[in-house]
Amino acid sequence: MKNTSVKIINQLNDNYSYLLFSNTSPSSLVIDPAEHNKILPILEKKKLKLDYILITHHHIDHTSGVLGLLKEYPEAQIYSPSELFSLKIKKISDGDIIKTSLNEFQVLSAPGHTLDHIVLLDKKNRFLFVGDVLFRLGCGRVFEGSIEQMHSTLNKFLDLSDEMLVYCGHEYTLNNLKFLESLFKQNEILEKTKKQILEDLKLKNKSIPFILGDEKRSNPFLNPDCEMTSKFKKNNNYSNLEFFRYLREKKDNF
Numbered sequence: 420m421k422n423t424s425v426k427i428i429n430q431l432n433d434n435y436s437y438l439l440f441s442n443t444s445p446s447s448l449v450i451d452p453a454e455h456n457k458i459l460p461i462l463e464k465k466k467l468k469l470d471y472i473l474i475t476h477h478h479i480d481h482t483s484g485v486l487g488l489l490k491e492y493p494e495a496q497i498y499s500p501s502e503l504f505s506l507k508i509k510k511i512s513d514g515d516i517i518k519t520s521l522n523e524f525q526v527l528s529a530p531g532h533t534l535d536h537i538v539l540l541d542k543k544n545r546f547l548f549v550g551d552v553l554f555r556l557g558c559g560r561v562f563e564g565s566i567e568q569m570h571s572t573l574n575k576f577l578d579l580s581d582e583m584l585v586y587c588g589h590e591y592t593l594n595n596l597k598f599l600e601s602l603f604k605q606n607e608i609l610e611k612t613k614k615q616i617l618e619d620l621k622l623k624n625k626s627i628p629f630i631l632g633d634e635k636r637s638n639p640f641l642n643p644d645c646e647m648t649s650k651f652k653k654n655n656n657y658s659n660l661e662f663f664r665y666l667r668e669k670k671d672n673f
């Protein structure tokens with residue numbers, strides 16, 4: 420169970436897939452594969468065998484690599500919250516525990532972006548794979564669910580440990596930052612967050628993973644009462660849900 424590492428794999432324009440592996444066994448696990456041809460060479464190079472494919476939601480940019488991976492690793496078990504290309508899958512839903520040879524995931528339902536969306540929580544390793552629900556300084560678009568659903572999904576994350584490392588499905592951080600800058604001018608916390616993000620991008624060319632505790636302080640989509648925007652929210656007399664609706668609608672048209 421120890422020494423589980425995450426390799427972040429760039430996919431398509433701005434998608435991320437994740438490879439979990441350890442240095443004690445050849446077993447590995449992939450989350451949300453979009454392009455199998457960018458994943459297979461990594462498995463080969465690391466001498467890994469793909470045993471598990473996990474899906475957070477049914478969108479094609481999170482699933483289009485599955486068939487290509489299965490061609491090479493037909494024995495891989497697929498865990499998905501909904502049907503997938505008529506394949507044999509293990510259907511997962513809220514409260515399920517997925518025991519792999521590498522780790523243990525708790526499945527949490529997270530409707531809003533899609534209705535089937537789940538997130539994967541590994542408390543021991545402090546991993547939280549959120550697909551398209553939560554982004555750094557933002558959240559996913561509400562395609563299938565309601566604003567209320569998305570709001571209560573995001574609320575669930577407030578109860579999780581600040582220490583969790585969040586791995587999301589897209590690199591949207593700079594755009595999210597620009598959006599917040601357009602709304603909340605001369606904001607000290609936003610300035611500080613921006614500095615950290617630009618540093619991360621310079622160092623790793625990525626802004627992920629990010630720390631859930633930081634997001635609780637700086638992401639108003641996640642925490643309407645975060646320090647960055649609490650004054651604005653109070654001045655406008657918004658309830659948490661109203662403020663979330665306001666932000667999400669503004670962002671949809673940004």
Ligand SMILES: [Zn+2]
Pocket residue numbers: 476478532551
């Ligand atoms: Zn999606």
